[in-house]
Amino acid sequence: MPDRGSMLAQPLRMPSAGRLVAYVVLVLLGAVTGLAGALVQAGWFPGGLLLGLLGAAGLFLGGARALDSRGGAVAPAAGWMVGVVVLTAGRPEGDFLFGAAGGSYLFLLGGMALAVICATLALGRQPVRDDVRLGK
Numbered sequence: 001m002p003d004r005g006s007m008l009a010q011p012l013r014m015p016s017a018g019r020l021v022a023y024v025v026l027v028l029l030g031a032v033t034g035l036a037g038a039l040v041q042a043g044w045f046p047g048g049l050l051l052g053l054l055g056a057a058g059l060f061l062g063g064a065r066a067l068d069s070r071g072g073a074v075a076p077a078a079g080w081m082v083g084v085v086v087l088t089a090g091r092p093e094g095d096f097l098f099g100a101a102g103g104s105y106l107f108l109l110g111g112m113a114l115a116v117i118c119a120t121l122a123l124g125r126q127p128v129r130d131d132v133r134l135g136k
Helices: 017-043 047-067 071-088 102-121
Strands: none
Touching (some): 017 047, 017 071, 017 102, 071 102
């Protein structure tokens, strides 16, 4: 088996078609989770806020575990962020989904913090051979 060197020195490759589909599905699930969390957090404060944030955290960590990469946590986080930011914009009629209450701000900032935490704590790619580990 030839020595391939460090993983950082390897060229980038396009992900497989299945992985790309999984990323798209995770982005859409993130947007749906953001919409559901926005509705629940306002309806059942403070339990709805916790439920919305726990749902988002579960999706972020679940995506990371399912795809075994940080991208699995970033994809639903990006969908959540885009969905929530679109919902914060007011309409010309004066309708809006997020009020100027503390719960809305806690949902927005808490979701962003959870996205960063889950993407940071997600497992990255690890070498698979035994001789690349220290102490072996």
